[in-house]
Structure formats: structure tokens, C-alpha cells
Amino acid sequence: MYLKIKTDYQSVLTWLLIGILIIDTRAFYLVPLSGGDVQKSRMVLISLAVILLFFFSFKNSFVKELVTYRFVKIYLLLTVIVITFLSVYSMMKYNENVLDMVYVAVPYLAMFLVPLFLFLFEKNNIEKIIGWLTIAGIISTLLAFSIAVCRECLGISILPGSPFFGFRDGRVRISITQLGMDSLLFLFYSIVIEKKRTLLNIFTFLIMIYAVLFYQSTRIIDIALVGAMFSILFLYRGSNNEKIIIKCIIIILLIIFLFNYTVIINSFSVDGDKAGSTLARLGAIDYFYELFSENPILGIGFIRPKNDELLAIWSGPLNIYFFGDLGLIGGVFQCGLLGIPLFILPLIRLLYVSLRLLKDNWEIGIFSLSISIYYILLQPTICCINNSNCIVFSLVWAILEYYYKMVRCDGTHRQCNK
Numbered sequence: 001m002y003l004k005i006k007t008d009y010q011s012v013l014t015w016l017l018i019g020i021l022i023i024d025t026r027a028f029y030l031v032p033l034s035g036g037d038v039q040k041s042r043m044v045l046i047s048l049a050v051i052l053l054f055f056f057s058f059k060n061s062f063v064k065e066l067v068t069y070r071f072v073k074i075y076l077l078l079t080v081i082v083i084t085f086l087s088v089y090s091m092m093k094y095n096e097n098v099l100d101m102v103y104v105a106v107p108y109l110a111m112f113l114v115p116l117f118l119f120l121f122e123k124n125n126i127e128k129i130i131g132w133l134t135i136a137g138i139i140s141t142l143l144a145f146s147i148a149v150c151r152e153c154l155g156i157s158i159l160p161g162s163p164f165f166g167f168r169d170g171r172v173r174i175s176i177t178q179l180g181m182d183s184l185l186f187l188f189y190s191i192v193i194e195k196k197r198t199l200l201n202i203f204t205f206l207i208m209i210y211a212v213l214f215y216q217s218t219r220i221i222d223i224a225l226v227g228a229m230f231s232i233l234f235l236y237r238g239s240n241n242e243k244i245i246i247k248c249i250i251i252i253l254l255i256i257f258l259f260n261y262t263v264i265i266n267s268f269s270v271d272g273d274k275a276g277s278t279l280a281r282l283g284a285i286d287y288f289y290e291l292f293s294e295n296p297i298l299g300i301g302f303i304r305p306k307n308d309e310l311l312a313i314w315s316g317p318l319n320i321y322f323f324g325d326l327g328l329i330g331g332v333f334q335c336g337l338l339g340i341p342l343f344i345l346p347l348i349r350l351l352y353v354s355l356r357l358l359k360d361n362w363e364i365g366i367f368s369l370s371i372s373i374y375y376i377l378l379q380p381t382i383c384c385i386n387n388s389n390c391i392v393f394s395l396v397w398a399i400l401e402y403y404y405k406m407v408r409c410d411g412t413h414r415q416c417n418k
Contacts, residue, residue, distance in 0.1 A: 009056070009059070010120075010123060012052065013052060013056075013116060013119065013120065014120060016045065016048060016049055016052065017049070017113070017116060017117065017120065019045055020042070020045045020046065020049065020113070020391055021133070021136070021179065021391065021395075023038060023041045023042060023045060024038075024042070024177065024178070024179060024391045024392065025136065025137075025140040025177045025179055025180075026038060026140075026161055026177065027161065028139060028140055028143055028161075029140075029143050029144070029147060029159040029160070029161030029162060030159060030160060030161060031160060031161055032160045032161050032162075033161055039103070039106065039387060040103075042106050042110075042387070042391070043102060043103050043106050046106055046109050046110055046112075046113070046391075047102060047109070049112065049113055049116055050109055050112045052116070053112055053115060053116055056116075056119070062119060065118075065119055065122045065123075066115050066118055066119060066122075068405055069115065069118060069401055069405070071349055071401075072114050072115060072118070072397075072401060073115075075111070075345055075346070075349075076111065076112060076114075076115070078341060078342070078345075079108055079111055079112075079342060082108075082335065082338055082339050082341075082342055083101075083105050083108055083109075085298065085338060086105075086298060086299075086301055086302055086335060086336075086338070086339070087101040087105065087302060089295075089298045089301050090104075090301035090302040090303065093301060094301065094303060094310060094313075096302070096303075096304060100302070100304040100306070101302055103304050104302040104303065104304050105302060106387060106390070107385045107386050107387055107389075107390035108342060108385060108390075110385075110390035110391050110393075110394050111342075111346075111385070111390070111394055111397075113391065113394040113395070113398075114394045114397050114398045114401070115398075117394065117395055117398035117399075118398045118401060118402055121398065121399070121402045122402075126399070126402060126403075130186065130399065133179065133183070133395070134183045134186045134187065134190075135183075136179060136183070137177065137179040137180045137181075137182060137183025137184070137186075138180070138183050138184075138187065138204060138208065140176075140177050140179060140180045141176050141177070141180035141183065141184065141208050141211060141212075142204075142207065142208070142211075143159065144174045144175075144176055144177075144180070144211065144215075145174070145207065145208075145210075145211035145215060146158065147159055147162055147174070148172045148174045148211070148215045151172050152171065152172040171214065171215065171217075172215060173215065173216065173217060174211070174215045174216055175216065175388075176211065176212060176216050177392075178388060178389045178391075178392040178393070179392050180208075181212070181221065181225070181374075182371070182374075182392055182396060183208075184205070184208045184209065184212065184225070185225065185228055185229070185370060185371065185374060187201060187204065187205050187208070188205060188229055188232060189232055189366070189367055189370060191205060192232050192233065192236055192246075193232065193236065193363055193366055193367070194363075212225065220327075220377070220378060220380060220381045220382055221378065221382070223377060224373075224374045224375075224376075224377035224378045225374065227373050227374070227377045228370040228371070228373045228374035228377070229370070230250070231366070231369055231370045231373050232366055232370050233246050233249065233250055234250070235358075235362075235365075235366050235369070236366075237362065277325075280320050280321065280325065281325050281326060281381070283316070283318075283320070283321060284316065284320075284321035284322065284325060284326055284330075285326060285329065287316045287321050288300065288321065288323070288326070288330070288333040289333065291313070291333070292332075292333045292336070295336065296336060296337055297336050297337050297338055298335075298336040298338055299332065299333055299334050299335050299336030299337075299338075299339065300313075300333055300334055300336075301334070301336075302334070323386075324382075324383070324386050324387070324388075325381060326381065326383075327378070327379045327380050327381045327382050327383050328343055328344075328379040328380070328383050330383060331343045331383045331385065331386075342385065343383065343384070343385060346384065346385070346393075346397055347372075347375065347376055347379070347384065349397070350368070350371070350372040350375065350376075350396075350397065350400055351372050351376065353368060353372075353400050353401065353403075353404045354368035354369040354371075354372045354400065355369070356404065356407075357369075357400075357403060357404060357407055360407045360408075361403075361407045364403050364407060367403075368400050368403065368404075371396055371400070372400075375393065375396070
């Protein structure tokens with residue numbers, strides 16, 4: 001009976017995490033989900049995951065598997081303290097309720113998925129899990145690209161859901177899921193480092209990178225992605241002929257970058273053709289800093305814009321200012337100086353783990369460092385702990401923590417797998 005109950009708990013956890021990831025990919029656009037629908041679904045499923053984590057904490061098998069992940073436990077304890085202070089402060093200041101706090105705190109609650117993912121990795125083959133996740137991310141990206149092309153060329157929608165959110169430079173703009181972005185990086189790693197250079201992999205990579213650069217067209221994501229890929233190429237170890245080819249690719253990419261340097265810098269200028277988003281961010285910094293200055297310790301707090309008064313505070317008088325557009329700074333404005341560790345510590349941890357892995361296990365180290373560089377470079381305008389990134393970021397953090405534990409075990413994760 002005990003074994004059956006134990007297996008049932010693992011099944012519930014597995015299906016719950018799968019459900020969370022499916023919602024995070026907008027159900028592969030098979031269902032017409034609005035941003036509000038996705039956020040409410042995240043809130044419900046992540047809340048269930050936190051409750052499940054609470055019950056798991058009383059099971060010896062769960063505690064035993066996670067006893068070595070001390071940094072994660074300390075971070076989550078700190079998260080509980082910060083969220084509690086911010087919730088009490090926000091409910092008193094804005095006359096909100098507990099449900100409002102849970103709704104707004106979803107990105108921070110998502111960090112409690114890290115130990116659940118770790119437990120799943122301890123009980124299963126992590127390479128297979130990463131493989132399935134990569135396939136899911138690739139499918140979501142290719143579907144988004146197909147929807148965009150059909151919308152742009154034929155004026156039709158081929159699926160009920162849609163990643164479409166506007167136009168830029170006469171082209172449809174899409175929002176590729178964070179799992180899709182990470183899958184692109186995983187695919188590039190497998191092609192370069194693991195030498196899985198099949199025609200299908202290369203063709204899929206080219207389609208995905210085209211979709212990211214020309215249909216998503218988000219500057220900071222492009223920069224972060226290129227930086228992460230450069231790290232993979234730069235650290236690549238292979239035959240002399242392969243190294244020569246890699247160096248030629250790097251030189252060509254650098255030349256392309258230098259020729260487009262002015263265009264890239266101009267895109268961030270207040271006088272350029274994309275000045276609108278830059279001006280909005282500068283205005284948001286001024287606006288939120290003024291509110292932040294009223295209470296630097298706790299910041300602006302958790303605001304759910306459920307009425308006109310709260311909406312005016314949350315997005316400014318022109319309804320164009322958003323925390324999410326300011327990256328790490330936006331998170332500090334919202335959570336105050338008290339919340340800075342919630343954003344900084346995971347990034348420092350990822351970098352630390354990656355550098356240690358790079359020293360002890362070259363292949364895993366490159367994999368980890370490229371992911372860390374990607375998330376660090378996103379921070380100027382895209383915070384790793386926001387509604388769009390939080391779930392996949394918690395997954396990535398868990399993957400790196402698991403690899404770090406395995407490499408410390410005996411120097412190779414495959415010999416440590418259970």
C-alpha cells in the first residue's frame with residue numbers, strides 16, 4: 001500500500017508540472033487563451049504546487065532527496081519572508097485581499113517549483129526530461145512561426161490560439177514562449193557540442209532563429225541569445241579543422257555585428273525609428289522611481305489593477321508604464337530594497353554553479369554557462385522572475401542545481417543518476 005501511495009504522489013506531481021508547462025506554452029495555441037486566462041491558470045496550478053510541496057515536506061523520502069540543496073531551501077525561506085511583508089504592506093496600503101496578493105505574487109511563488117522539479121529529476125532520467133521539454137519548446141515555436149506566416153501572407157488564422165500581438169516594420173510580431181527560447185539554445189548546444197548535426201536539427205534551428213530575429217524581433221532577447229551562442233562557440237573543443245570553422249563563424253558574426261552596430265544602438269535611441277518603446281521605458285523609470293521613493297524598503301508593493309484607481313497606479317496616467325518592461329529595475333521598484341535578493345541571488349547562483357561545472361565537467365559546464373549568460377543578459381528589460389519567464393526559469397535553475405549535485409558526487413552526472 002505504501003509503495004502505491006508513493007507512486008501516486010509522484011504521478012500527481014508529474015501531471016501537475018506538465019499542466020503548468022502546457023499553460024505556460026499557451027496550450028500550443030490549440031485553445032484561445034487571453035493573457036488573463038493564462039495568468040489565472042498559472043495562479044491556480046502554482047498554488048496547488050505550493051500546497052503539494054507543503055505536504056511533501058512531511059514525507060521522509062522527499063526530504064531525503066532534497067537535503068543537499070541547501071541554497072534553494074534558504075532562498076525559498078527568504079522568499080516567504082519577503083512575500084509576507086510585501087503582502088501585508090500592500091493589503092493595508094491598497095485595500096486588497098489575500099487572493100489579490102496570490103495573483104500578483106505568482107512569479108515569486110513559481111520559485112517553489114524548483115524543489116518539485118528537483119524531486120522529479122531525482123526519480124527520473126533528466127536527459128530524457130530535457131529532451132521532451134526541448135521538443136515541446138520547438139513545437140511551440142514552429143507553431144507560432146506558422147501562425148505568423150499564415151496571418152501575414154494569407155490573412156488567416158490556422159489555430160484558435162494566437163501568439164500574434166502587433167506589427168513592426170510591416171511584419172507580424174509574435175511572442176515566442178520562454179520554453180521555446182531555451183529550446184533554441186538547447187538545440188544549438190546539441191548541434192555544436194554534442195555534434196548532433198543532422199539535417200533535421202540544422203533546418204529546425206535555422207527556422208527557429210529566423211522566427212526569433214524577424215518575427216519576434218525583441219532586441220534584448222536577440223542580444224542575450226547571441227551572447228549565449230557566442231559562449232558555446234568560444235568554449236567549443238574539437239578537432240583543429242572544427243576549431244578553424246568555428247573561428248571563421250565567429251569572425252563572420254562579429255563582422256556582421258560591427259556593420260550593424262549603428263542600427264543596434266539607434267534602436268535604443270530616443271530619436272531612432274523604434275524610439276517609442278525606449279521613451280516609454282524612460283518615462284516608466286521616472287514614474288515608478290517617484291513612487292518607489294515614498295518607501296524604498298518595501299517599494300511600490302503588489303498591485304492587482306482590478307479597478308481604475310489601482311490601474312492608474314499600476315500602469316501610470318497614460319497606461320503605458322509597466323514593471324515588466326524595466327527588467328531587474330522594475331522588480332526592485334515593485335518589491336523595494338527588501339526584494340533585491342529575490343532577483344539577484346538566483347542569477348549569482350546560476351553563474352557560480354556554471355563556473356564550477358565548467359571546471360569539473362566541460363560539456364555540462366558549457367551548457368550551464370550559456371543558459372546563465374542568456375538570463376543575465378536579459379535583465380536590462382526582461383526580469384527572470386516575471387509572469388512570462390518565472391516557470392521556465394525555475395525549471396532551468398532546477399536543472400543546473402541537479403547537474404551541480406551530480407558532478408560533485410563523482411565528477412560525472414551519468415554515474416550518479418539513480
